[in-house]
Amino acid sequence: MKFTSTLLLSSLAIGAVAEPTDWFPIWRPLVQSNQLRRVLYRTNLLKHADALAEHAKLSDGTRAFGSKGHNATVEYIQKKLEKTGYYDVELQTFKYLFSEGTANFTVPTGTTEKHYVTEWFTYGPAGSVKAPLVAVSDVGCTAANFPAEVKGNIALIKRGTCEFGMKIALAGAAGAAGAVIYNNADGPVGGGTLGQPSRPETGPYVPAGSISGVDGNALLAQMASGTVTGSVVVKAVNEDRYTSNVLATTKGGDKKNVVMAGGHTDSVPAGPGINDDGSGSMGILEIALQLPKWSVKNAVRFGFWTAEEYGLVGSEHWVTSLSKEQVSDIAVYLNFDMIASPNFGYFLYDGDGSAFNLTGPKGSDHIEHLFEDYFKEVGIKTAPTAFDGRSDYGPFLTAGIPSGGIFTGAEKLKTEEEAKWWGGRAGIAYDPNYHKAGDTKDNCNVGAWVENVKAAAHAIATYARDLNGIPRGVARPKLAKKQISHDQRRHSACGHALNSI
Numbered sequence: 001m002k003f004t005s006t007l008l009l010s011s012l013a014i015g016a017v018a019e020p021t022d023w024f025p026i027w028r029p030l031v032q033s034n035q036l037r038r039v040l041y042r043t044n045l046l047k048h049a050d051a052l053a054e055h056a057k058l059s060d061g062t063r064a065f066g067s068k069g070h071n072a073t074v075e076y077i078q079k080k081l082e083k084t085g086y087y088d089v090e091l092q093t094f095k096y097l098f099s100e101g102t103a104n105f106t107v108p109t110g111t112t113e114k115h116y117v118t119e120w121f122t123y124g125p126a127g128s129v130k131a132p133l134v135a136v137s138d139v140g141c142t143a144a145n146f147p148a149e150v151k152g153n154i155a156l157i158k159r160g161t162c163e164f165g166m167k168i169a170l171a172g173a174a175g176a177a178g179a180v181i182y183n184n185a186d187g188p189v190g191g192g193t194l195g196q197p198s199r200p201e202t203g204p205y206v207p208a209g210s211i212s213g214v215d216g217n218a219l220l221a222q223m224a225s226g227t228v229t230g231s232v233v234v235k236a237v238n239e240d241r242y243t244s245n246v247l248a249t250t251k252g253g254d255k256k257n258v259v260m261a262g263g264h265t266d267s268v269p270a271g272p273g274i275n276d277d278g279s280g281s282m283g284i285l286e287i288a289l290q291l292p293k294w295s296v297k298n299a300v301r302f303g304f305w306t307a308e309e310y311g312l313v314g315s316e317h318w319v320t321s322l323s324k325e326q327v328s329d330i331a332v333y334l335n336f337d338m339i340a341s342p343n344f345g346y347f348l349y350d351g352d353g354s355a356f357n358l359t360g361p362k363g364s365d366h367i368e369h370l371f372e373d374y375f376k377e378v379g380i381k382t383a384p385t386a387f388d389g390r391s392d393y394g395p396f397l398t399a400g401i402p403s404g405g406i407f408t409g410a411e412k413l414k415t416e417e418e419a420k421w422w423g424g425r426a427g428i429a430y431d432p433n434y435h436k437a438g439d440t441k442d443n444c445n446v447g448a449w450v451e452n453v454k455a456a457a458h459a460i461a462t463y464a465r466d467l468n469g470i471p472r473g474v475a476r477p478k479l480a481k482k483q484i485s486h487d488q489r490r491h492s493a494c495g496h497a498l499n500s501i
């Protein structure tokens, strides 16, 4: 509802909520945890989840960063926050290389063909080639290892010594039409990257995949007794994409003592990402949409991060764009990434390091204890989870900002003891749909989601009133942009870095 300024004056007298402006903020009572929690409804969370599901439909079931689906989520958040009039809403748009693909390697055997278990390399180009295999000598780290017969054919190269990207570029330089790298141990390579988007100084990349050492050696034996023709088929997208973080800061409140809460807006390419991280991002969105009923003593800022799944890209981009002063102005950062896992646990980031010996910046202990006390009060058992920087709080830790948050678990298996505490099934992943197409609303545990959003609201409201216990006035360094290629950090979010050698 819009008011003219004269109406606004009279409406104030009867306590109606109107749109504030910087010039004429209306009076609101100071936020209180119990009051804020009381207006956080399950139905609103589910509406947001439905909206995200619709967004994913715009791009074949994903909200991966830079997709139409992800853009729709960013716009959804931005529009809703702007409409409140309570926040300064800002999009931080930047360019980032999207690289995703699959590879297949097959060899015809009589009437059918043998499918090899094949892995694609990040940055690997799309393409399709069917040609004889040619063995490369040694480990294919110098041009001299590539025989002339490689030209127009598929180079078969052993893993080792130099980067995969070097081998594939040397194959390209030798005129190979494709390449297969086999492992230097029996099993598969286990996921790999070419390390750099391109290597013009060495040669062009060619369509490539990796296979196990057992398969590679069997092929070499086969090739010793005659030509083996294989086929490499790579489907891949490697493109720069523009994408945005959304930052929303209350117009009111002390901007030298900012309370931050964040979650990521993107999903993995495989699915719609409703638990990961629709649950966290929509949880804090709903808090942000209800908060305008009150005022805050300390400014509250919500961060909606893009490209978390590619290695905390959005949050790091934002944190490293801050000045020293801006970093110092942030009192706490609260992270909410996966808070509705179907086979959930109530995990709190171990900010005091008591369980995992990974201690956050001073003040992180206070945040952990605040959550612990809250859950104790509402009668919910919690357990610590390693404060290992696996989500968007990572860059905040690096910046020395006290951090904390809640997590209901991903691919790890629930223990017998935990099943006794929280119900659910022991021996099953906390989220069996983690990073899969099945990460849908129906597979979220809405009960846990609501509890965790309330806990998030408790922390936000408490710190928005009072930062007692959080060290302030600590000068913090300006962070340099890290010169780390995206795949080194990519999948850090799923706990395994990609091999580049």
Ligand SMILES: *[C@@H]1O[C@H](CO)[C@@H](O)[C@H](O)[C@H]1NC(C)=O
Binding pocket: 066, 067, 068, 071, 093, 242, 243, 244
């Ligand atoms: C998504 O948004 C970005 C940044 O605003 C824009 O450059 C891009 O074209 C959009 N992508 C799609 C698929 O709509």
Ligand SMILES: *[C@@H]1O[C@H](CO)[C@@H](O)[C@H](O)[C@H]1NC(C)=O
Binding pocket: 102, 103, 104, 233, 234, 235
């Ligand atoms: C690889 O083969 C599988 C099984 O035949 C198929 O589903 C998939 O689409 C293929 N991928 C590529 C990149 O050709």
Ligand SMILES: *[C@@H]1O[C@H](CO)[C@@H](O)[C@H](O)[C@H]1NC(C)=O
Binding pocket: 357
């Ligand atoms: C905890 O970590 C510190 C520094 O990483 C190390 O020096 C210390 O020995 C560790 N303590 C325990 C109990 O593992």
Ligand SMILES: [Zn+2]
Binding pocket: 264, 276, 277, 308, 337, 338, 391, 493
């Ligand atoms: Zn996540």
